[in-house]
Amino acid sequence: MSYLEVKNVTHHFFKEQQVATALEDVNFTVNSGEFVSFLGPSGCGKSTLLSLLAGLLKPTTGSINFAESDVEIGYMLQQDFLFPWKTIEDNVALGLKLLKKEEDRSIVDELLEQFELAHTKKLYPPQLSGGMRQRIALARTLAVKPTLLLLDEPFSALDFRSKLSLENFVSETLKRFSTTTILVTHDISEAIAMSDKVFIFSPRPGTIVKSFIIPQEVRELTPFEARNAPAFQVLFQEIWKELDSDEY
């Protein structure tokens, strides 16, 4: 039984002059604990898909079903969007406070400790580097113990070095929490290096054109090491060709 089942989902955006079809007939399943990536060009409806999964939008047609009834969704955006007027500690505790789980507040300290950012507790977001802020944003997302994590190009706003180290960090953290994760990205290497499964998305209207299963030997490596694996290169070429034929 799969954890998440998306069936025949189509989504439209209505404007006065026109109707834009963002997603058309999207079907896929995600198993519990799996890391799945959606790969496609900008504006192909990937973010719309995440908004649908998070319940921020309702699909025009089709259904989104979860195996469990109490799904807690964590959503990480392209930028950290930490609140600059709150301390790091209060930023991480935001979800706990809003979801009335303040009794779990000890997790804030635990996460900051694990992320090696305990010393930033009393600081404010502008005092931290971009990579650190994105790690804090991950801590804020994980503090509410999400059962499904949605990552919307969370590494795209970072410089290359921070991006690589954060990829490793996120992958390691998620393995430990064994959180089911869906990542959307336009970065082929990132998708291969982090995921168990990659879905290729076509642009406007977005729909899945192909899926790739990442070989076990690549999965076991950290994202950084995976980039050097021979199987990685083969897969990269294959996916590149596929995207190229979709006029990527």
Added chain:
Amino acid sequence: MNIEQLQQQYNEKRRREKRKIVSFQILLLVGLLLFWEITTHFRILDPLIFSSPRAVGSLFITKITDGTLFPHIAITLFETVVGFILGTLLGTLLAISLWSSKTFANVMDPYLVVLNAMPKVAIGPMILVVFGPNMLAVLVMGVLISVIISTIVIFSAFQQVNENYIKVMQLFRASKYETFRHVILPASTPTIISTLKVNVGLSWVGVIVGEFLVSSSGLGYLIISGFQVFNFTLVFLALLIIIVLATIMYKGVELIERKVLEKQ
């Protein structure tokens, strides 16, 4: 150490520059006062209309010693501070109510445009008739002049808050009130404070115009009564006091601004 010497030289240079600016500023003030005194003394400017610094100074001292000036200052200051606080507070509350309902905001939109475009002092006589010739009328004038523009500016600050912050709140299923308290209000605080600065000036306009109309007490009343009996020394005295007080109030708000923004 060479670097330290250079640093000292740099500081010395900056200090000198600053001293130069301040001395020119003082010189300009003294020059203006001298010009005023001399031109009126030799009747190049009519002292009946333009008075003179010495006349204003001696009137100031007499009025301070006989205690007839202080009540006027106190009344005007009170009216201005209350008008300023109420204007900003009401403006913020109105902005919140606009923010809380899109329909309400859209319905109110043309009315706000009209109210903002209307010169508020034009309805001064109406206010006088409705509220009577008392302090309340002056306060209403002081509030009215700043409340609409505060509402508009603060509401547009609310609307300009980055929607991704709001998205973060939605993802944690925050209520509208929580979103307001944790995101909208703190994100708009700098704008609210800068409207405070604008409102200091506006409240003075409202209160002085109100006192012109009500004509019973306050610095605005001193101006109008001095004008009626052709006592321009009194007019200048009141004007100078207003300038000093308004400047102090503006600087006070600036100080608050710095304190609050530092905290953020």
